[in-house]
Amino acid sequence: EPEVTQTPSHQVTQMGQEVILRCVPISNHLYFYWYRQILGQKVEFLVSFYNNEISEKSEIFDDQFSVERPDGSNFTLKIRSTKLEDSAMYFCASTLVGTGQNSPLHFGNGTRLTVT
Amino acid sequence: SQQGEEDPQALSIQEGENATMNCSYKTSINNLQWYRQNSGRGLVHLILIRSNEREKHSGRLRVTLDTSKKSSSLLITASRAADTASYFCASSGNTPLVFGKGTRLSVIA
Numbered sequence: 513e514p515e516v517t518q519t520p521s522h523q524v525t526q527m528g529q530e531v532i533l534r535c536v537p538i539s540n541h542l543y544f545y546w547y548r549q550i551l552g553q554k555v556e557f558l559v560s561f562y563n564n565e566i567s568e569k570s571e572i573f574d575d576q577f578s579v580e581r582p583d584g585s586n587f588t589l590k591i592r593s594t595k596l597e598d599s600a601m602y603f604c605a606s607t608l609v610g611t612g613q614n615s616p617l618h619f620g621n622g623t624r625l626t627v628t
Numbered sequence: 629s630q631q632g633e634e635d636p637q638a639l640s641i642q643e644g645e646n647a648t649m650n651c652s653y654k655t656s657i658n659n660l661q662w663y664r665q666n667s668g669r670g671l672v673h674l675i676l677i678r679s680n681e682r683e684k685h686s687g688r689l690r691v692t693l694d695t696s697k698k699s700s701s702l703l704i705t706a707s708r709a710a711d712t713a714s715y716f717c718a719s720s721g722n723t724p725l726v727f728g729k730g731t732r733l734s735v736i737a
Contacts, residue, residue: 516670545724555671555716555727568724603670614659614678617718617725619670 514538518604518620525594525627533589533623535604544587545605545617546579548572555603561587562610594627601625633728634717640734647704649731651717652697658720660693660700665714665730674702674715709737 517536525531537544546558559569561579576592587606591598601624605617635650653660659678663671677684677693677700684691690703704711712735718725 547727554729557724557726560724601668614676614720616661616673616676617663617671619663619672621670622668624668 516604516606516618516620518602518623520623521621522624523626525625527596527627528593531591531594531625533591533602533604533625535587535589535620536585537587537604537606538608538618539585541606541608541618543567543607543610543615544579544581545607546589547603547605547619548600549603549622550600558589558602591625594625596627599625599627634715634731636731637729638732638734640736641707643707643709643735643737645707647707647711647733647735649702649715649717649733651700651702651728653700653717653719654698655719655721657695658722660691661718661720661725662689662691662700662702663716663718663727665716667713671716671727704733707733707735709735711735 519534544561547555549555557570559573560567578590580588601622603622604620607615609615633652657679659676661676662674664674665671675686675691677691688705693700714730714732716727716730718727
């Protein structure tokens with residue numbers, strides 16, 4: 513069964529550094545998402561992406577965050593200047609159609625970001 | 629916010645018992661979904677129930693939806709140690725899925 517893959521599985525970075533988290537969504541999916549989960553907490557929506565542009569974003573997704581689909585397969589999340597509170601698991605997800613159209617999310621296994 | 633909220637936050641049962649988790653949400657929805665998360669892993673979709681459905685089954689899973697009360701329940705029958713995980717509900721309207729805090733289920737062999 514096709515799956516969403518994320519790399520790296522664990523990223524350690526120093527405060528103020530830039531990080532890029534990478535995702536390869538399922539190949540025929542059209543909608544892409546980033547969520548994050550601070551250890552032991554709820555899963556929080558960051559951003560959704562469709563047709564090469566951001567369709568929705570949350571309050572968490574401020575100017576230090578950006579997303580890109582640089583080619584036909586990768587979907588990246590960039591954090592420009594990391595803060596300690598950015599430490600979390602970051603999950604990429606994809607769907608064939610929008611979730612409001614009764615389509616479940618397919619998640620990757622996440623990247624654990626540790627900011628020191 | 630249409631965020632789902634699960635109840636209880638944690639549940640511990642013996643293998644073979646049934647586990648029931650509840651979820652409440654705030655606004656009108658197109659569907660409600662349940663996901664499972666093993667420790668340190670991604671969320672895995674379990675079951676989706678549409679707003680015009682009242683009950684749905686999948687193997688040992690049974691989901692109900694009461695749109696008048698804005699609530700849903702997930703029942704896992706004949707639980708196994710391998711069912712130990714966190715379970716999240718997520719409500720879907722015209723915005724991306726919003727997850728609750730989850731129920732941590734521990735099934736003791």
